[in-house]
Amino acid sequence: xxxxxxxxxxxxxxxxxxxxxxxxxxxxxxxxxxxxxxxxxxxxxxxxxxxxxxxxxxxxxxxxxxxxxxxxxxxxxxxxxxxxxxxxxxxxxxxxxxxxxxxxxxxxxxxxxxxxxxxxxxxxxxxxxxxxxxxxxxxxxxxxxxxxxxxxxxxxxxxxxxxxxxxxxxxxxxxxxxxxxxxxxxxxxxxxxxxxxxxxxxxxxxxxxxxxxxxxxxxxxxxxxxxxxxxxxxxxxxxxxxxxxxxxxxxxxxxxxxxxxxxxxxxxxxxxxxxxxxxxxxxxxxxxxxxxxxxxxxxxxxxxxxxxxxxxxxxxxxxxxxxxxxxxxxxxxxxxxxxxxxxxxxxxxxxxxxxxxxxxxxxxxxxxxxxxxxxxxxxxxxxxxxxxxxxxxxxxxxxxxxxxxxxxxxxxxxxxxxxxxxxxxxxxxxxxxxxxxxxxxxxxxxxxxxxxxxxxxxxxxxxxxxxxxxxxxxxxxxxxxxxxxxxxxxxxxxxxxxxxxxxxxxxxxxxxxxxxxxxxxxxxxxxxxxx
Numbered sequence: 001x002x003x004x005x006x007x008x009x010x011x012x013x014x015x016x017x018x019x020x021x022x023x024x025x026x027x028x029x030x031x032x033x034x035x036x037x038x039x040x041x042x043x044x045x046x047x048x049x050x051x052x053x054x055x056x057x058x059x060x061x062x063x064x065x066x067x068x069x070x071x072x073x074x075x076x077x078x079x080x081x082x083x084x085x086x087x088x089x090x091x092x093x094x095x096x097x098x099x100x101x102x103x104x105x106x107x108x109x110x111x112x113x114x115x116x117x118x119x120x121x122x123x124x125x126x127x128x129x130x131x132x133x134x135x136x137x138x139x140x141x142x143x144x145x146x147x148x149x150x151x152x153x154x155x156x157x158x159x160x161x162x163x164x165x166x167x168x169x170x171x172x173x174x175x176x177x178x179x180x181x182x183x184x185x186x187x188x189x190x191x192x193x194x195x196x197x198x199x200x201x202x203x204x205x206x207x208x209x210x211x212x213x214x215x216x217x218x219x220x221x222x223x224x225x226x227x228x229x230x231x232x233x234x235x236x237x238x239x240x241x242x243x244x245x246x247x248x249x250x251x252x253x254x255x256x257x258x259x260x261x262x263x264x265x266x267x268x269x270x271x272x273x274x275x276x277x278x279x280x281x282x283x284x285x286x287x288x289x290x291x292x293x294x295x296x297x298x299x300x301x302x303x304x305x306x307x308x309x310x311x312x313x314x315x316x317x318x319x320x321x322x323x324x325x326x327x328x329x330x331x332x333x334x335x336x337x338x339x340x341x342x343x344x345x346x347x348x349x350x351x352x353x354x355x356x357x358x359x360x361x362x363x364x365x366x367x368x369x370x371x372x373x374x375x376x377x378x379x380x381x382x383x384x385x386x387x388x389x390x391x392x393x394x395x396x397x398x399x400x401x402x403x404x405x406x407x408x409x410x411x412x413x414x415x416x417x418x419x420x421x422x423x424x425x426x427x428x429x430x431x432x433x434x435x436x437x438x439x440x441x442x443x444x445x446x447x448x449x450x451x452x453x454x455x456x457x458x459x460x461x462x463x464x465x466x467x468x469x470x471x472x473x474x475x476x477x478x479x480x481x482x483x484x485x486x487x488x489x490x491x492x493x494x495x496x497x498x499x500x501x502x503x504x505x506x507x508x509x510x511x512x513x514x515x516x517x518x519x520x521x522x523x524x525x526x527x528x529x530x531x
Contacts, residue, residue: 021385021437021438023385023407023436023437023438023439024435025435025436026076026083026433026436027431028074028076028083028086028093028094028432029091029431030061030091030429030432031057031060031061031072031091031430031432032061032063032427032428033058033060033066033069033103034394034412034414034416034419034420034428035419035422036057036058036104036394036412038205038326039158039206039208039223039266039267040206040208040266040269040282040333041335041349042106042208042397043106043107043108043400044057044105044107044395044397044410045107045399045409045410046116047337047399047400047401047402047403047408048401049078049401049403049404050139051114051139052075052076052078052139053076053434054073054074054075054140056071056072056073056118057071057094057410058070058071058072058102059071061091063427064427066421067101069101069102069103070096070099070100071102071103072094072095073094073097073116073118073142074093074094074095075116075139075142076436077140084142090429094432095142097118097134097144098132098134098144100132101122101123102120102122102132103121103122104120104121104157105118105120106159106160106161107119107161108161108169108211110163110167111163111164111167111213112167113139114139115138115139115141116134116135116136116140117133117135118161119131119132119133119134119160120132120159121156121159128156128157128176129154129155129157130148130150130154131149131153131157131159131171131173132146132148132149133146133149133161133169133191134146134147135147145190147190149193152196153171153193153196155176156174157173157174157176158173158174158207159172159173160172160173160208162210164215164217164241165213165216168186168187168240168241169186169190170184170185170186170209170211170220171185171193171209172207172208172209172220173185174204174205174207175196175198179202179203180198180201180202181201181203181204182198182199182204183197183198183199184199184220199247201233202224203225204223204224205223205224205267206221206222206223206267206268207220207222207223208220208222208269208270210270210272210278212272212276214276215238215272215276216238216239216240217236217237217238217278218236218237218240219235219237219270219272219280220237221233221234221267221268221270222234222267226292227263227287227290227291227292228263228287228291230292231249231263232252232264232267232268232282233249233250234247234248234249234250234280235247236278250264250268250280250302252264252282252284252300252309253284253309255286256296260287260288260507261287261290262285262287263287263292264283265282265283265284265292265294265297265329265332266283266327266328266329266332266333267282268280268281268282269282269335269336271337273343273376274338274340274341274343277304279301279302279303279304279338279376280302281299281300281312281334281335281347282300283297283331283333283349284297285329294329294330295316295317295320295324295330296314296315296316296330297314297316297329297331298311299311299313299314299331299332299334299349300312301345301376308377310376310377310378311379312371312379313331313369313379313382314331315330315331315351316330317352318354319487320354321354321355321356321357321364322361322363322417323363324352325417325419326422328350330352331352332350333396335347335348335349336398336400337398337399337400337401337402337407338400338401339402340403341403341404343375344373344374345373346370346398346402346439347371347372347379348368348369348370348385348396348407349368349396350366350393350396351367351368352364352366353365356388358392358417358418358425360416361425362418363392363417363424364392365388365392365393365417366392366393366394366417367384367385367386368384368409368411370382370383370385370398370439371383383439385409385435385439391414391415392413393413393433394412394414395411395412396410396411397410404438405438406436407435407437407439410433410435411432411433412430412432413430413431413432414428414430415428415430415431416428463499464496464497464498465480465495465496465498465527477491477492478491478508479491479508479509480498480507481506481507481508482506482507488501488506491508498529501529502529503529506527506529507527
């Protein structure tokens with residue numbers, strides 16, 4: 001006799017894509033180096049209401065091997081209402097701080113004078129890499145002082161920077177030549193780095209760090225493990241990184257229903273809110289047969305003040321016309337900002353389209369979305385910032401300061417989906433863009449079903465799976481997938497004959513008939529078919 005053990009379930013929320021919000025997309029630069037970042041959303045866009053918008057990215061304009069790879073910078077001046085370095089050829093826009101082969105930079109504002117501090121790494125010869133830092137002499141001047149990290153920082157790369165009000169500089173780095181690889185270093189005066197300290201993490205990746213603008217609090221995060229062992233770790237400092245609390249693991253909520261596993265994916269991005277508590281956003285994905293899947297994905301926010309997780313958005317697709325590619329989920333790489341006056345939060349992320357793919361590479365294309373919340377708990381329906389076309393918009397970052405509900409969201413417009421830096425597709429000229437504007441009316445677009453989350457229940461009767469009707473949108477319906485994520489059967493309310501299926505693990509999922517996408521905060525229910 002076959003029987004199904006059916007666990008928790010869901011009622012979907014259909015993502016309705018209305019007209020694009022009013023905003024301006026500025027092309028501030030370009031690059032042929034299309035893989036800008038393999039981890040979580042890192043700070044490469046900063047909105048300073050006093051002076052303007054700072055942007056940095058990894059630039060190249062070569063046909064192969066990227067010998068001209070550099071860190072580039074541009075600045076939108078609030079006084080002039082224009083970008084400082086804008087060229088008719090977008091690839092020539094921006095300024096190079098120093099003519100040194102660098103890459104994978106991040107940025108912070110000096111709290112003393114609101115100038116940009118950039119960090120990246122360059123190849124210093126064996127045994128590995130060395131971080132390099134740049135300090136602008138005035139806000140938006142583009143004239144930088146350089147600090148080379150060698151010798152103390154030789155063999156470290158992928159630096160991420162944070163600066164609290166005490167003026168110290170914190171770097172979270174990866175050691176190149178060893179698997180014991182997550183290290184921390186600090187400088188209390190310009191270019192005088194402490195010897196890096198290993199934080200007891202082996203096989204770490206997806207690291208990030210953020211400092212408060214109101215106090216000397218600093219938060220660092222990283223990922224470790226693979227598949228079922230994926231873990232999001234963090235450490236907190238209240239004194240500018242001079243001392244750190246013990247490392248902790250942040251356990252994600254059970255987001256996909258029943259006893260299905262849930263793990264954080266590629267890391268997290270955080271900010272300190274107007275009350276000086278840290279808020280963290282990350283992508284959660286399901287575990288199927290002890291493997292972390294890219295599809296579906298969910299975006300959640302963790303509030304350190306309450307210890308609560310809050311659902312922002314979830315998406316996936318039943319049938320993919322192409323591949324997502326590495327280091328990405330169907331929806332993911334979220335970042336968060338806040339209006340410091342009203343307290344309104346904004347979250348931006350990249351999301352792939354199951355029907356929009358690049359035929360030359362077989363990769364899906366993505367667009368950029370944003371949602372808002374008055375309190376971090378209840379989130380609006382997503383609004384799409386970019387037009388669906390023959391390009392893929394990747395690596396979004398929303399500037400953390402959203403004063404006046406004015407948003408600055410950066411992204412790369414990958415002309416050919418798939419990273420030629422990894423051998424997928426030909427080299428292309430890819431615009432680096434900033435969306436500037438206000439997402440008005442977003443608060444009124446909530447779906448009540450997000451809050452109520454009605455259940456799709458099921459009962460076991462011998463060779464049939466009994467689904468009781470739920471108060472779901474008529475544009476959604478449940479389906480049955482096997483352990484590899486392949487559709488095996490459409491389901492309907494009432495009895496469903498499953499006697500023809502082999503014993504094993506299956507999943508009930510709900511998807512939109514209109515968009516062919518998974519939807520809802522609990523998008524999967526695990527079922528076990530036995531003899």
